[in-house]
Amino acid sequence: xxxNQLPSRSPGRLKFTxxxxxxxxxxxxxxxxxxxxxxxxWLLLARPGTDAPSTPDLAADLVVGLLAAAAATWVxxxxxxPARKGLHFGALARFAVHFIRxxxxxxxxxxxxxxxxxxxxxxxxxxxxxxLAPGTGRAAFGAVTSxxxxxLPVGTAADGALIYHCLDVDQPVAxxxxxxxxxxxxxxxxxxxxx
Amino acid sequence: xxxxxxxxxxxxVTLGAIFFLAGTVGLLRFPDTLTRLHAxxxxxxxxxxxxxxxxxxxxTAPFGWIGxxxxxxxxxxxxxxxGQLLAEAVRPPEWDQTRTPAxxxxxxxxxxxxxxxx
Numbered sequence: 001x002x003x004n005q006l007p008s009r010s011p012g013r014l015k016f017t018x019x020x021x022x023x024x025x026x027x028x029x030x031x032x033x034x035x036x037x038x039x040x041x042w043l044l045l046a047r048p049g050t051d052a053p054s055t056p057d058l059a060a061d062l063v064v065g066l067l068a069a070a071a072a073t074w075v076x077x078x079x080x081x082p083a084r085k086g087l088h089f090g091a092l093a094r095f096a097v098h099f100i101r102x103x104x105x106x107x108x109x110x111x112x113x114x115x116x117x118x119x120x121x122x123x124x125x126x127x128x129x130x131x132l133a134p135g136t137g138r139a140a141f142g143a144v145t146s147x148x149x150x151x152l153p154v155g156t157a158a159d160g161a162l163i164y165h166c167l168d169v170d171q172p173v174a175x176x177x178x179x180x181x182x183x184x185x186x187x188x189x190x191x192x193x194x195x
Numbered sequence: 196x197x198x199x200x201x202x203x204x205x206x207x208v209t210l211g212a213i214f215f216l217a218g219t220v221g222l223l224r225f226p227d228t229l230t231r232l233h234a235x236x237x238x239x240x241x242x243x244x245x246x247x248x249x250x251x252x253x254x255t256a257p258f259g260w261i262g263x264x265x266x267x268x269x270x271x272x273x274x275x276x277x278g279q280l281l282a283e284a285v286r287p288p289e290w291d292q293t294r295t296p297a298x299x300x301x302x303x304x305x306x307x308x309x310x311x312x313x
Contacts, residue, residue: 044262100244107241110234111217114224123230125290143275146282147240152233153279154286163290165229165282 030082031073038076039069080136091186098183099144102176106149113167124169125154127161128177137188138162145180200252207249214242228285236278243270 048061113120132138142153142162150167157163166173221234247267251260 041265044258044265047258103237103240103244106237107214107217110221110237111214114217114221114234114238119224121225121230123227142279143272146236146275146278147271149237150233152229152236152282154229154282154290157291165233165286165290167230167233 027077027082031077034076035069035073038072039065042068083136086189088187088189091183091189095183095187098180099147102148102180106147109149110167120168122168122170124166126151126164126166126169126173127157128164128174129159129161130181132181132185132188134160137184141181141184144184145177148176148180151177204249204252207245211242211245211249214238214245218242229282232278232282236274240271240274243267 042065046061046065048065049058130138130141132141145151145164146153150171151173152165153162154165155163164173164177215238218235218238221238222231225231225234244267247263250263254260254263
């Protein structure tokens with residue numbers, strides 16, 4: 001779904017993922033960190049040993065968890081090679097607040113339209129010239145905006161603009177998208193969001 | 196205290212169920228696949244969020260909380276991804292004909308309607 005061009009400074013990371021970015025030392029570190037993260041997540045969800053505290057069962061559970069974490073790490077390194085870019089956690093918190101608030105607006109908006117006997121819809125398309133570079137940033141933007149009020153990305157036009165299907169084209173859709181984009185760009189450390 | 200938390204659970208989970216119902220009503224009433232995708236993704240996001248929020252007092256902190264919130268985030272991620280993939284798969288041929296003349300995001304689309312709703 002996403003083009004694998006990560007906006008990164010080191011030229012070695014601009015290549016596609018198929019030729020394996022697993023050789024270098026930073027990649028090994030990234031693999032270790034991701035594997036630990038996946039295994040921790042698995043422990044959290046599966047909670048091995050809470051029902052039947054017998055040692056062989058627990059060991060078998062942990063083997064399954066380790067295998068699952070290894071597989072997840074392998075897939076994640078192929079699909080999303082490690083990038084140097086850090087996240088800004090203050091901006092992430094602001095974005096989370098915005099996201100939760102807009103999720104409520106979106107849910108209430110769609111529920112209101114669904115329950116209204118007159119079914120007030122005014123669907124149409126909108127081309128949004130997205131400024132986030134192709135790659136994870138744009139993929140995240142597409143995912144986030146598909147949950148925002150009244151917008152659903154349906155594809156990328158020839159000139160690189162994202163085409164949105166809108167529930168109601170009379171709403172200020174583009175302004176909302178621009179705000180989402182600016183907030184998301186700050187999370188990724190792109191200053192004002194305009195590249 | 197426990198009664199207040201139980202009431203909170205009942206209220207939040209009921210609200211969540213109402214939003215799931217809204218998503219289903221939208222799925223049945225909205226005129227085409229793309230508008231139906233709107234109904235499902237948005238309403239279910241909020242509905243599941245409210246159900247998770249309501250269940251938080253019934254589990255043990257912190258691991259039960261993290262697990263519940265992780266379920267919500269995973270459902271969000273898969274909903275957002277699958278929603279886009281489905282939208283791409285079912286988009287009608289006129290999806291790409293709405294060129295904005297300039298690269299200004301504020302130009303309203305003057306395109307023909309994608310779908311004829313009543």
